[in-house]
Structure formats: C-alpha cells, structure tokens
Amino acid sequence: MKVTLLTHTPTxxxxxxxxxxxxxxxxxxxxxxxxxxxxxAARFLQKLNDLGxxxxxxxxxxxxxxxxxxxxxxxQITRHRLASFSVRSQRYCGFEKSDFIKPPSIAKSEVNxxxxxxxxxxxxxxxxxIDAGIAKEDARMVLPNASVTSMxxxxxxxxxxxxxxxxxxxxAQWEIRQLANEMVKLVKQAAPNxxxxxxxxxxxxxxxxxxxxxxxKAPALDKILEVYNRNNSR
Ligand SMILES: Cc1cc2nc3c(=O)[nH]c(=O)nc-3n(C[C@H](O)[C@H](O)[C@H](O)COP(=O)(O)OP(=O)(O)OC[C@H]3O[C@@H](n4cnc5c(N)ncnc54)[C@H](O)[C@@H]3O)c2cc1C
Numbered sequence: 001m002k003v004t005l006l007t008h009t010p011t012x013x014x015x016x017x018x019x020x021x022x023x024x025x026x027x028x029x030x031x032x033x034x035x036x037x038x039x040x041a042a043r044f045l046q047k048l049n050d051l052g053x054x055x056x057x058x059x060x061x062x063x064x065x066x067x068x069x070x071x072x073x074x075x076q077i078t079r080h081r082l083a084s085f086s087v088r089s090q091r092y093c094g095f096e097k098s099d100f101i102k103p104p105s106i107a108k109s110e111v112n113x114x115x116x117x118x119x120x121x122x123x124x125x126x127x128x129x130i131d132a133g134i135a136k137e138d139a140r141m142v143l144p145n146a147s148v149t150s151m152x153x154x155x156x157x158x159x160x161x162x163x164x165x166x167x168x169x170x171x172a173q174w175e176i177r178q179l180a181n182e183m184v185k186l187v188k189q190a191a192p193n194x195x196x197x198x199x200x201x202x203x204x205x206x207x208x209x210x211x212x213x214x215x216x217k218a219p220a221l222d223k224i225l226e227v228y229n230r231n232n233s234r
Pocket of ligand 1: 079080081082083159162166167171172173
C-alpha cells in the first residue's frame with residue numbers, strides 16, 4: 001500500500017477559523033482571513049472542537065494518491081458518499097501477475113497455497129479470455145476481490161474525521177484500517193489543529209460507541225456516566 005497526500009486547500013486551518021469567525025462577526029470574511037494568524041486559528045479551532053461546531057470543516061479538502069490496495073478495500077471506501085473518487089478502470093487497464101493483495105493472515109498460514117493457486121487460476125483464466133478476444137470489461141469478471149487497484153481520493157476535513165472515526169476503529173477490516181491510519185498521519189502533518197483528535201471514534205469522543213462490539217480500549221459512555229453519577233450522588 002502506498003498513500004501520499006497530493007494536495008490540500010491552502011492554509012486550511014486559517015480558512016476553517018475564518019469561516020467559523022464569520023458566523024459571529026460583522027466583518028467581511030476576506031478581512032477575517034487577512035487578519036487570521038496561526039495562533040488565532042489554533043485557538044479558534046480548539047473552541048470549535050469543544051463546541052462540536054463541525055460545518056466550517058467542510059470548507060477545506062484533502063486529496064490523496066492511494067495505490068496497492070485491493071478491490072475489497074475499494075468496495076468499502078466507496079461507501080463513503082461524501083468523498084470524490086477517480087479509480088483505475090478494469091475496462092481500460094490490463095492486469096499483471098503481481099496485481100493481487102494477500103492478507104497477512106493468509107500469508108503466514110498453512111493454507112497460503114490455496115490462496116496462491118486460486119489467484120494463479122484466476123489470472124490464467126483472465127488471460128485466456130483476453131486471448132480469445134473477450135473485452136477487458138467482461139474478462140475482469142473472473143478476477144477476485146484481491147485484485148489490486150489505485151485511486152485518487154478527495155474528502156473534506158469533516159468527512160475525513162467521520163471516515164477516521166469508523167475506519168481507524170479495531171472493528172474495521174485490517175486493510176482499510178491500515179489506509180485510514182496512514183491518512184491520519186498525513187493530515188496531522190498538514191493541519192495538526194484540525195486533526196488533533198483524528199482517529200477512531202473513541203479517540204475523538206473519549207468513549208467507545210460500539211457497545212458489545214467494543215475492543216475495550218476506551219470505556220463505554222454508560223460506564224462513564226455511571227462513575228459520574230456515583231461521584232455526584234453524594
Ligand atoms: C465496521 C464496519 C462494518 C460494516 N459492515 C457493513 C455491512 O456488513 N454491510 C454494509 O452494507 N455496509 C457495512 N458497512 C458500511 C457502513 O454501513 C456505511 O455504509 C459506511 O461506513 C459509510 O458510512 P456513512 O454512511 O456514515 O458515511 P458517509 O457516506 O461518508 O456519510 C457521512 C455522513 O453523512 C450523512 N449522510 C450521508 N449520506 C446521507 C443520506 N443519503 N441521508 C442522510 N444522511 C446522509 C450521515 O450522517 C453519514 O454518517 C460497515 C462499516 C463499518 C465501519
């Protein structure tokens with residue numbers, strides 16, 4: 001898997017802070033942006049975070065290059081409807097022998113050969129269909145979820161935080177979790193105040209919303225309330 005941050009809205013933290021300031025100021029937004037310093041932006045972003053005022057985060061977006069991931073990951077990430085995607089086409093692009101993702105659980109297991117045999121068979125069936133004159137758009141039907149793909153992905157900062165809350169969680173599948181964790185590292189460098197708490201839901205909320213599926217890393221909200229009520233009932 002290779003993930004890079006291709007580009008993002010310039011001065012994202014100042015833009016978000018100026019947009020939020022606009023809600024409470026008689027000054028024009030461009031003046032608010034001109035007067036915005038890094039220190040003021042950091043203070044404002046902290047305030048927004050405390051208030052849970054998230055809509056100003058929609059004014060800044062981040063664009064990633066993602067390659068060496070599976071079509072299984074593609075099926076999951078494209079469920080995030082507020083993101084924009086450009087994905088390598090299986091109708092126009094050919095398929096190489098090495099173009100498969102192998103899950104670590106299989107690579108280190110005794111049944112690794114089953115996986116390798118299955119993928120070789122798929123690949124040779126694909127090649128035979130292509131050699132017989134079948135179009136790529138039809139021949140690809142014999143390719144598995146492990147087939148590799150690449151994409152350009154753009155999300156605004158609010159959607160990124162939402163995506164991280166779901167996909168950095170231990171409940172998420174390993175490959176998309178690995179991707180989300182790589183993206184967290186990149187956006188934290190670009191906008192540390194916006195993404196201060198970026199990560200799984202428990203990192204952002206301070207409690208786990210997963211109920212009986214919780215990994216136990218963070219307490220559930222009802223446990224926090226129980227302790228709070230106990231401490232305040234005297
Ligand atoms: C651990 C895990 C397991 C999963 N298992 C399955 C599964 O078994 N089967 C399956 O089908 N999916 C599964 N999913 C996918 C999941 O159901 C969501 O489709 C996916 O996570 C996208 O989430 P979202 O809709 O919140 O996000 P986005 O599409 O990124 O939307 C962000 C937010 O915008 C709002 N929004 C967006 N569109 C609308 C709309 N049309 N109407 C109202 N509000 C909207 C919602 O508040 C939403 O949370 C799984 C996801 C996870 C993390």
